[in-house]
Amino acid sequence: MPRTLSVLLTSCVLLVTAFQVSADDLANLDNKAKAEQVSENAHNQKRVILSAEERVQLTTQRNRLAKQLAQIEKENTTLSDTFSANEEILADKEKELNLATGSLGELFGVVRQAAKDAQLNYQNSLLGEKGKAFDVQLEKVINTDALPSLKLLTNLWQAMDYKARTGSELALTSIPFVQGDGKTTQLPVMRIGDMAMLSEQGYVQWDFARQQASNYLALPSEVPSLSALKSEPNQPILIDPTRGVMLEQYAHQPTLMQRIDQAGIVGKIILVILLIGLVIAIIRGVRLSMTQQQISKQLKQPETPTDNPLGRILSVYNKEKKQSVESLELRLLESILDEQQGLERGLSMLKLFAALAPMLGLLGTVTGMIETFQVITQFGNGDPKVMAGGISMALITTVLGLVAAMPLLLAHNILSNRAEVIRNTLEKQGVSLVAKRAELESDSSSQVYA
Known part of the structure; x- marks a missing residue:
């Protein structure tokens, strides 16, 4: 019992001590809460005061901006009225200006x-x-x-x-001239109006950007010289009115050999055909002319046959005149055909060349166009220079074919007519001989019957 009582007393002492501690803590918490509330109330009151001040400031600022807006709108209305009035004044002034200037x-x-x-x-x-x-x-x-x-x-x-x-004066002057080695010297020239400058070697090319002259790549043969113009100032001369543009393009004009090179292998074949045909035509023309002269001489001396077509026909007549008329006629016809074959030798070749030349020209045209289309396929058609080779071949071969065909065809026609004339002469003489032989035979038969 005493022990139990001691324990109870101890517990009571501890509870009383704990209660006293808790009461102190609660007092401290209450004091702290009251302090926080006072601080928060003071802060809230301060915020209320600041909000009221900001509201007053914003209200003042809004009123000020409203006054500015009203003033700007008033100025805008005034400026619009002024602009409209100025527009009317400007229109009136423009009318007055148009009337005044006329x-x-x-x-x-x-x-x-x-x-x-x-x-x-x-x-x-x-x-x-x-x-x-x-x-x-x-x-x-x-x-x-x-x-x-x-x-x-x-x-x-x-x-x-x-x-x-x-522009109508001739004036002697000296200009900077660039030589072939790149050195610049002073060159005496004659300025022909405002179109050209003439030196001893002919016209010189003037560079407007560099203010210096140089030689043209090529000049026509009719271009005069400075000394010739000085000696005869009134002579007519060749002038480029484009200030050198045409003379500059003259250098790009291809020569005959350059055009033949542009025609390619087909053009060279056409020229070979033309050359061979002209050689044949010249040889046959000379041969037919000599034959015609020999026949003319033979007609004057029919009793003495010589080595010519008519003489050979007369020789056949003298050899076969004892034959019958029919046999003699066949012999003479055979001889005339042999001579005709000799007279027309080479003419068929001329005719073939005359027909073949334009066909080769057409072949070159087709070949050139094929080359042009291949270039267009590879590079497009934006630059005409890349297509110039095929087009040149296409056109030049056509020209060469026609140029070759015309003289060959003309030569064939002339030589055929001359051979026809000679053949007609031989036939006429052959018929005359047959008629003469028939008359002799008829006279012999008449004498026998008589």
């Missing part, structure tokens, strides 16, 4: 266009520094926004007048 507006356009044309001519002219000075004056006429003044019109007139006067 046709001067169109005249101004014509003046500016004339100034542009004159400036372009001066930029590509051979007039030198004087032309550059006029170029500056013409630029002022072109760039002016107002109606051209009298001074600008005078400048335009002076530029055009100077261009017209110098």
